[in-house]
Amino acid sequence: MKKGEHLRDHISQFITLLNDIKNVEAQINDEDQAMLLLFSLPPSYKSFKETLILWQR
Numbered sequence: 001m002k003k004g005e006h007l008r009d010h011i012s013q014f015i016t017l018l019n020d021i022k023n024v025e026a027q028i029n030d031e032d033q034a035m036l037l038l039f040s041l042p043p044s045y046k047s048f049k050e051t052l053i054l055w056q057r
Contacts, residue, residue, distance in 0.1 A: 001040060001041055001042050003042070007041075010040070010041075011037070014036075014040065018033060038052060038053070
């Protein structure tokens with residue numbers, strides 16, 4: 001995610017990439033998709049990411 005980019009725009013781009021992957025008949029399960037999205041977020045989302053990861057366990 002680029003500095004100053006809105007989270008909404010980042011998620012939209014992420015969904016577009018997932019759709020491109022599906023179009024070539026590759027699959028990424030839901031949990032892996034969620035983890036990829038979390039790890040694509042910048043350091044400013046550190047607390048948010050840690051909370052979601054701990055909550056998942």
